Amino acid sequence: MPTNYYLVLSFILFLVGTGGVLMRRNTLIVLMGIELQLNGGNLAMLAFSRALGDEKGHVFAFLIIALAAAEAAVGLALLVGLFRGRQTVNLDEATLMKR
Amino acid sequence: MTASVGEQVVFWLLSALTVFFAVFTVTRRNPVTAVMSLVGTFFCLAGIYATLSAHFLAILQILVYAGAIMVLFIFVVMILNREEVSPVSWRPTRILGVLGGVYLFVKFCHVADLGLPPPLATVPDSFGTVGSIGDMLFRDFVYPFEAISLLLLVAIVGGVVVSRSHQKEVDADLAAAARKEVHDRQLHDYPAQLVDEEAALPSPGGHH
Numbered sequence: 001m002p003t004n005y006y007l008v009l010s011f012i013l014f015l016v017g018t019g020g021v022l023m024r025r026n027t028l029i030v031l032m033g034i035e036l037q038l039n040g041g042n043l044a045m046l047a048f049s050r051a052l053g054d055e056k057g058h059v060f061a062f063l064i065i066a067l068a069a070a071e072a073a074v075g076l077a078l079l080v081g082l083f084r085g086r087q088t089v090n091l092d093e094a095t096l097m098k099r
Numbered sequence: 100m101t102a103s104v105g106e107q108v109v110f111w112l113l114s115a116l117t118v119f120f121a122v123f124t125v126t127r128r129n130p131v132t133a134v135m136s137l138v139g140t141f142f143c144l145a146g147i148y149a150t151l152s153a154h155f156l157a158i159l160q161i162l163v164y165a166g167a168i169m170v171l172f173i174f175v176v177m178i179l180n181r182e183e184v185s186p187v188s189w190r191p192t193r194i195l196g197v198l199g200g201v202y203l204f205v206k207f208c209h210v211a212d213l214g215l216p217p218p219l220a221t222v223p224d225s226f227g228t229v230g231s232i233g234d235m236l237f238r239d240f241v242y243p244f245e246a247i248s249l250l251l252l253v254a255i256v257g258g259v260v261v262s263r264s265h266q267k268e269v270d271a272d273l274a275a276a277a278r279k280e281v282h283d284r285q286l287h288d289y290p291a292q293l294v295d296e297e298a299a300l301p302s303p304g305g306h307h
Binding site for chain 1: 106107110113114117120122125129130133134137139141144148150151152153155158159160164167168171172175176179180187188189193194198200201203204207208217223226227231235236239240243244247249250251253254255257258259261262264265271284307
């Protein structure tokens with residue numbers, strides 16, 4: 001398949017993830033949206049890697065997967081901390097630093 | 100080079116499923132359903148990676164994403180399973196952000212149609228295998244590799260520190276306050292006897 005099909009697909013994934021991050025109130029779903037964005041980026045990386053016949057993109061995708069694991073761990077720990085302190089996972093209620 | 104029919108069928112099937120599961124993920128009210136459809140997204144994406152001859156990354160996607168990260172999500176969902184009253188936030192700035200994203204998407208489609216080079220007709224058989232990627236990773240990318248291992252270490256420590264229970268510190272503060280109250284009452288009831296001891300006592304509740 002031509003590379004631009006893969007690129008459009010990766011952009012759709014990124015856009016769906018962005019919609020989840022921006023519009024949802026549940027912090028868990030927001031974290032899942034961030035995972036979708038990272039996967040969109042990964043797909044573009046691999047598509048360009050295949051088009052150019054260069055494996056550097058694969059290495060970067062590998063590093064991004066490790067980064068996503070770290071991000072998920074810290075994000076979920078923050079979420080558990082938020083729930084302990086305020087008994088909510090609603091992002092609109094997490095306004096401690098606004099005041 | 101035009102793609103064969105089988106290749107096209109696989110691509111369209113997998114990409115349609117990927118987008119379907121992704122939309123399902125961000126629109127579900129129940130977090131468990133969202134996590135399950137995210138796992139579906141990752142499996143379909145692994146298939147798409149395989150069509151790009153990224154075999155190692157496809158396996159890694161299933162192992163790390165659909166395996167490890169999603170287990171983490173499931174555990175957190177089980178700890179704090181809350182149904183939302185109003186799941187979607189309709190603030191104007193957020194809608195503006197999404198509309199900006201859609202506009203960018205339309206522009207991007209115009210740019211993407213301008214003709215990037217088609218996939219190379221031939222890549223070596225070792226393209227995307229563990230051997231060749233490991234070779235590149237440990238020759239040219241040793242420094243980023245070590246940096247990412249450091250990042251993972253910091254993430255582990257940070258996760259433990261952030262999610263640790265603060266109950267023990269709260270208990271210690273309460274105990275210190277109780278000791279102080281007892282001491283004050285003694286001082287109030289028997290001022291003469293405790294006058295000498297007062298100087299020797301450490302300041303109550305003082306480890307802040």
